Amino acid sequence: xxxxxxxxVAELSQALRTRTVSSVEVTRAFLARIDQHGQGLNAFITIxxxxxxxxxxxxxxxxxxxxxxxxxxxxxxHKDIFCTRGEKTTCGSRMLANxxxxxxxxVVQRLRAAGVVMLGKTNMDEFxxxxxxETSYFGPVRNPWDTTRVPGGSSGxxxxxxxxxxxxxxxxxxxxxxxxxxxxxxxxxxxxxTYGRVSRFGMVAFASSLDQGGLLTHSAEDSALLLVAMxxxxxxxxxxxxxxxxxxxATLEQPLKGLKIGxxxxxxxxxxxxxxxxxxxxxxxxxxxxxxxxxxxxLPNLPLxxxxxxxxxxxxxxxxxxxxxxxRYGYRCDxxxxxxxxxxxxxxEGFGAEVKRRIMTGTYVLSAGYYDAYYLKAQRVxxxxxxxxxxxxxxxxxxxxxxxxxxxxxxxxxxSDPVTMYLNDIYTIGANLAGLPAISVPCGLVQGxxxxxxxxxxxFAEPRLFNVAHRYQRxxxxxxxxxxxxx
Amino acid sequence: MYDFAPFFxxxxxxxxxxxxxxxxxxxxxxxxxxxxxxEVPAYVENLSRIMALVGELERxxxxxxEPMAHPLPGQRQRLRADNVTATDSHELYQRNAPQxxxxxxLVPRVIE
Numbered sequence: 259x260x261x262x263x264x265x266x267v268a269e270l271s272q273a274l275r276t277r278t279v280s281s282v283e284v285t286r287a288f289l290a291r292i293d294q295h296g297q298g299l300n301a302f303i304t305i306x307x308x309x310x311x312x313x314x315x316x317x318x319x320x321x322x323x324x325x326x327x328x329x330x331x332x333x334x335x336h337k338d339i340f341c342t343r344g345e346k347t348t349c350g351s352r353m354l355a356n357x358x359x360x361x362x363x364x365v366v367q368r369l370r371a372a373g374v375v376m377l378g379k380t381n382m383d384e385f386x387x388x389x390x391x392e393t394s395y396f397g398p399v400r401n402p403w404d405t406t407r408v409p410g411g412s413s414g415x416x417x418x419x420x421x422x423x424x425x426x427x428x429x430x431x432x433x434x435x436x437x438x439x440x441x442x443x444x445x446x447x448x449x450x451x452t453y454g455r456v457s458r459f460g461m462v463a464f465a466s467s468l469d470q471g472g473l474l475t476h477s478a479e480d481s482a483l484l485l486v487a488m489x490x491x492x493x494x495x496x497x498x499x500x501x502x503x504x505x506x507x508a509t510l511e512q513p514l515k516g517l518k519i520g521x522x523x524x525x526x527x528x529x530x531x532x533x534x535x536x537x538x539x540x541x542x543x544x545x546x547x548x549x550x551x552x553x554x555x556x557l558p559n560l561p562l563x564x565x566x567x568x569x570x571x572x573x574x575x576x577x578x579x580x581x582x583x584x585x586r587y588g589y590r591c592d593x594x595x596x597x598x599x600x601x602x603x604x605x606x607e608g609f610g611a612e613v614k615r616r617i618m619t620g621t622y623v624l625s626a627g628y629y630d631a632y633y634l635k636a637q638r639v640x641x642x643x644x645x646x647x648x649x650x651x652x653x654x655x656x657x658x659x660x661x662x663x664x665x666x667x668x669x670x671x672x673x674s675d676p677v678t679m680y681l682n683d684i685y686t687i688g689a690n691l692a693g694l695p696a697i698s699v700p701c702g703l704v705q706g707x708x709x710x711x712x713x714x715x716x717x718f719a720e721p722r723l724f725n726v727a728h729r730y731q732r733x734x735x736x737x738x739x740x741x742x743x744x745x
Numbered sequence: 746m747y748d749f750a751p752f753f754x755x756x757x758x759x760x761x762x763x764x765x766x767x768x769x770x771x772x773x774x775x776x777x778x779x780x781x782x783x784e785v786p787a788y789v790e791n792l793s794r795i796m797a798l799v800g801e802l803e804r805x806x807x808x809x810x811e812p813m814a815h816p817l818p819g820q821r822q823r824l825r826a827d828n829v830t831a832t833d834s835h836e837l838y839q840r841n842a843p844q845x846x847x848x849x850x851l852v853p854r855v856i857e
Contacts, residue, residue, distance in 0.1 A: 360837045453816040467816055496823060565801040576776060585850050590843035596853050606779030614778055619795050621776040632799060637812030639805045644813060677794045693816025717817060
């Protein structure tokens with residue numbers, strides 16, 4: 259008999275609707291897992307024992323009444339960047355350590371309405387700025403595959419929690435790779451949808467032209483089930499797109515015959531670990547055996563995505579985080595001398611080192627005399643990168659490459675030089691700059707550590723990404739493997 | 746043709762785009778961030794490294810390129826009808842405020 263915590267969203271959905279188990283039983287099982295392992299991994303900021311069980315009881319009542327919603331009674335966790343009414347939303351920062359959200363993010367509201375049970379809120383890099391989950395005010399998250407290593411970031415708590423089977427699924431956000439990179443390093447499936455597909459309302463803003471909410475799950479099928487409920491137009495987000503949400507589950511099984519895959523030439527560079535590269539080639543072989551054809555494509559401007567990102571993202575972050583003033587909400591310093599002192603010390607003490615670094619970088623590139631040279635220049639290069647992708651998608655249906663250059667690195671290994679840390683996102687940033695959907699799926703182990711295969715598609719090609727990922731996962735079992743000690 | 750990580754790491758010249766202490770003080774002032782004395786040297790070095798990385802953008806010829814304004818082509822800013830949609834929730838929102846009195850946010854005296 260399979261233990262409840264080993265089940266994914268689709269399997270739990272089935273078990274709940276056939277009344278094989280109750281939501282209360284499932285919720286208890288996962289809460290017990292969180293109590294057992296959550297602290298060691300430091301994956302959670304808030305655990306909601308009582309509220310979760312109350313939600314589970316309501317879900318059971320709906321199920322008893324014969325409701326058939328696929329997500330009723332399925333437990334999940336939210337990255338602590340999503341506002342949750344009446345509960346803390348810290349964004350991993352001292353600035354918001356005591357912030358209790360007055361409303362639900364649209365993502366939270368929609369999933370609640372669909373009947374999910376919220377188990378807790380996960381640890382993350384402060385304000386989603388980081389690639390290792392080491393910038394959190396609440397301390398680093400540990401990778402369940404090797405607790406001396408990072409889980410990736412910024413959605414490190416969500417990824418570690420899914421990998422360690424503390425939850426079947428987690429919400430997350432991706433501004434430069436913050437869903438896909440931790441998905442790869444923790445051996446789970448991570449989806450970053452098309453920009454505008456999922457509402458940003460109630461999701462604490464970092465870089466508004468790049469931020470997108472998404473999912474960490476065991477499988478592409480689980481991700482598809484959840485995205486159906488999460489996605490869709492929201493008038494409260496000015497960049498939400500007015501397009502209907504397709505039935506992502508309906509197209510999962512489509513055969514891959516005739517699928518044209520572009521192999522991203524620039525991704526197979528000297529920085530890519532040789533074993534990691536081999537796992538990607540193995541995965542491509544699996545797809546080719548199912549009838550897909552491979553073709554090398556070149557995106558010549560893609561190597562400039564990291565410098566482009568480190569202008570655009572800090573610029574937007576410096577503007578978005580200007581709202582934290584120590585007056586209306588958030589941290590306030592002790593005994594301010596005057597208003598300027600209140601602003602400066604509240605912000606200086608309330609933000610951590612990485613957040614301050616990015617605010618200052620953004621302030622600098624936007625300051626008088628530098629705007630054209632940096633910000634406008636970066637937005638022009640961003641247009642070039644976007645055009646590279648568009649050209650590629652005239653030739654192929656999806657482009658594929660690694661998600662990260664290497665498996666998980668050790669805690670502390672990259673904290674001394676921010677640029678070394680930034681370059682870890684070299685393969686993921688392009689999709690954010692161009693607003694494209696992308697998914698990372700586990701495709702093997704390198705010295706016992708998971709690595710990810712990244713599939714990037716044209717705007718709104720989520721059905722295709724889920725389809726390719728699902729067909730890959732039908733033939734492989736990497737996504738079913740739990741870290742040793744967390745089975 | 747540019748190359749990925751190894752290129753950046755080998756070729757970042759710490760002397761190009763380097764920022765000094767006065768620059769950091771000015772940026773911090775503009776950003777309304779009080780830095781402690783011990784934080785400053787690391788920011789001088791880090792921001793110089795970051796700006797050297799950003800300096801790579803000069804390699805791209807963008808003379809014929811319009812800056813990208815939106816990640817999705819053809820999207821425009823949506824407008825809504827000018828109707829009242831929000832109710833007064835200041836009591837709820839002010840529960841998160843550091844200091845409030847009679848429905849007002851308290852700050853240090855601004856006018857003597």
